[in-house]
Amino acid sequence: MKKHLHKFESTLWLLIKTVLYALLLATFIMVQKQENIGLRRLSRTMGITIFTFVIVGLLLLSVYGTYDVGRRKSKPIIYSLSLAVICTDAITYLQVMIMRANTNIHEFRLRGIELLFVTIAIQIIVIIVFTYAGNALFFLIHEPEKCCVITSSQESLDIIAYAMGRFEKQYKISSVLDYRSIDSEIESQIEHSDTVFMYDVPAERRILIMRLCYKHKVNVYFNPYLEDIMEVNATHYVLDDVYLFNKNIKTLTMEQRIMKRLLDIVLSLILGILSSPFWILGALAVKLYDGGPVLFKQERATIHGRRFYVYKLRTMKENVENYSAKKDDDRITKPGEFLRRTRIDELPQLLNVLKGDMTFVGPRPEMIKNVKSYTKELPEFRYRLRVKAGLTGYAQIAGKYNTTPRDKLIMDMMYIEQFSILRDIQLILQTAVVLLRSDSTEAFGKKKESHYRFVPAKEQRKEDVKS
Structure with missing residues (x-):
């Protein structure tokens, strides 16, 4: 049975993906047609809606990730597909509402918005079922x-x-x-x-x-x-x-620097305003817990090694030794645990972005003592400072808080060498996935150990001689 499945496996997965994406589209049409007459029959509205859903969906799948069972665990696939379909639904829904208003902008209304939430709920259930069933099928076909x-x-x-x-x-x-x-x-x-x-x-x-x-x-x-x-x-x-x-070795062009700075200013202003309720609630939680200062400042390194003070909502007790957080760190306050887990403590860094000390996407700014120790161990670490430090970055999206310095360096260097404004926008959108991952804030102190034993080559030869 497995041999036969192997022969037609690529066709099988193509069929499953097609059915999944078709079901997501059909769910949107079937639910939304309760409120929109144009979706009840073949019409221009129906055609444009399907076109918008497919094109936007494909673009967002390229950003967040596709239905790649067997390559990723079920939860990351569910998070990726869910975010992609939520954004696709929202954009397609707005397009339908605009078409419904026709030429009179005063007729524009967000009608039946509760149906949009019903649509999303059904689609997420479909995604969960297909993901777990797909991974189960993959491992039925493939042995480790x-x-x-x-x-x-x-x-x-x-x-x-x-x-x-x-x-x-x-x-x-x-x-x-x-x-x-x-x-x-x-x-x-x-x-x-x-x-x-x-x-x-x-x-x-x-x-x-x-x-x-x-x-x-x-x-x-x-x-x-x-x-x-x-x-x-x-x-x-x-x-x-x-x-x-x-391989041409070069830095960002003048045009790229201007576009990146404009993107930083616009996004930091918009997100600063939209996230202000979280700032206020986070600041209140910190102040009410122990009455200490709300903001925490720490010296970090950015482009060309220039030093600046990064801003955060304070998540640790006052007057404690300053070093990277570890597992079960008793310096972290109760409100601080929540702020760190949800990344709300990082929001004040939008001020650093607005000031120009940081950029939206780039290598995360390290503590000065870490820069010195990492550079001593990995001389290439200094190449991260060829660009501005970032609020988010490839190493934060693909890695974890406790990812080894060497692996973070590789991810940061990949970002630097592949830089483009479109890549920055893609990484900004992907940052939403990090907020859903429980292991993204996994602290230092959790030692990565295995039960496998490494035997150096010389000892291997000695054992062979004895045997």
Whole structure:
């Protein structure tokens, strides 16, 4: 049965996606037609509504993520699809209301808005059912991949094994190797694996391993270095008849800086006004709890290492030592826990954006002592300071609060090298997903450990000799 499903799997998933998206559209039409006559029959209103829903829906799916079961867990897929369909419904609903007003703007009314909430509720139920059923079907067809992990230390093994362990239905670690092992041993393990994970493997050694994976048709994952980021973002260039990759090293153009600054000013003003009730309630909660100051100021680093004071709603007790929050941190107040979990404590940074110390999207500003320690450990860390610090960023959306400095650096460098205004808008929209994720504020102190043991290559050889 599984063999037959494998043959037609791509067609099967295309059919399921089509049915899902068609059901979401049909739900909107069926519910909204109770209030809108134009949606009860084939008409211009019906045609334009379907066109708007499909086009806006596809655009928002490209922002938030598609129905990619088997690649992501169920909850992130549900969050992504739900946000996409809510925004699509709202835009399509407004379009229908505008068409209903016809040429007389004074006739414009938001009619049957309660039906919009009914539409969204039904669609979310459909999304939940399809997501859980889809992931169940995917793992019925696919058994966990047999994975060989090649790394450099127990610490590195713990990091990658912890991440893989969160996707235990996708990946099963069958062997662990030191990248310094002899070539024949590495090839033997690769040959008997479905997938290879490399973590903290030097580039010169990684080349050999990747060639072996290609030889034996084995999937491979590896964490990138700065050189890989440059290569990924390079353009193809043929010089006479010589094939080359070309990577131009440059900063933002004048036009990009102007557009980015205008976007910052407009968004910080609009969001500052819209979020003002949360500012007020958050400030009251902080003040009423212990009577201390509402705002917290801390020196951070931004573009070119320039220092500035970042503003936050105070979430910790007064006069406590200042360092990154850890799990079960007793410095955090009760109101502070809620403010940090919902990110309301970050809202005053809209003032930093308006002042020009920060931008809306960019690498998060680190504490000065962290910048010094991270740069000492990772010299490339200073390249984050080629752009302004941001209120949100790719590392905040894809990572967590306690993501390792090295992985945050890679995500930040990917953002810098792929910068565009459209990319900024996409990341701003994706920030909404972070607010729904319970693990996005996971604090430092939760050690990433695994039960797998890393055996250095020399010890492996000793054990082989003994046996």
